[in-house]
Amino acid sequence: MKLGDIARELRLTCLTPGVDHADQEVAAGYVSDLLSDVLANGPAGGVLVTVQVHLNVVAVVVHAEMTAVLFAHGRQPDEAVRAKAIEEGVALYASEDSAFEIVGRLHALGLRGPAV
Numbered sequence: 001m002k003l004g005d006i007a008r009e010l011r012l013t014c015l016t017p018g019v020d021h022a023d024q025e026v027a028a029g030y031v032s033d034l035l036s037d038v039l040a041n042g043p044a045g046g047v048l049v050t051v052q053v054h055l056n057v058v059a060v061v062v063h064a065e066m067t068a069v070l071f072a073h074g075r076q077p078d079e080a081v082r083a084k085a086i087e088e089g090v091a092l093y094a095s096e097d098s099a100f101e102i103v104g105r106l107h108a109l110g111l112r113g114p115a116v
Helices: 003-009 033-043 055-063 081-090 098-109
Strands: 029-031 047-050 067-071 092-095
Touching: 029 098, 033 055, 047 055, 047 098, 055 067, 055 081, 081 092
Parallel strands: 029 047, 047 067, 067 092
Antiparallel strands: none
């Protein structure tokens, strides 16, 4: 599934204008608020669902070679985090939905977690 399709289907708000990954295929989804867990298990080419909004989220996603971050519960990072994400080419999106709801909707769209 393409990132642009996910954003449209989940009615996500784009927080990183200029980072255009709309046509990029998303390999898998991952949900965690423990960044060491994301470092160890986040799928390359995947999307992360989290409520963490600090700068380390961008660093972890870059290191894990993930494509995007979906912030749940209406959480949004500050401008410094957005700027770093744009610099690193990481797409950031926000949703008012809970992480549970986002992950359920991603699963219903056919996105799965990383192979174990």
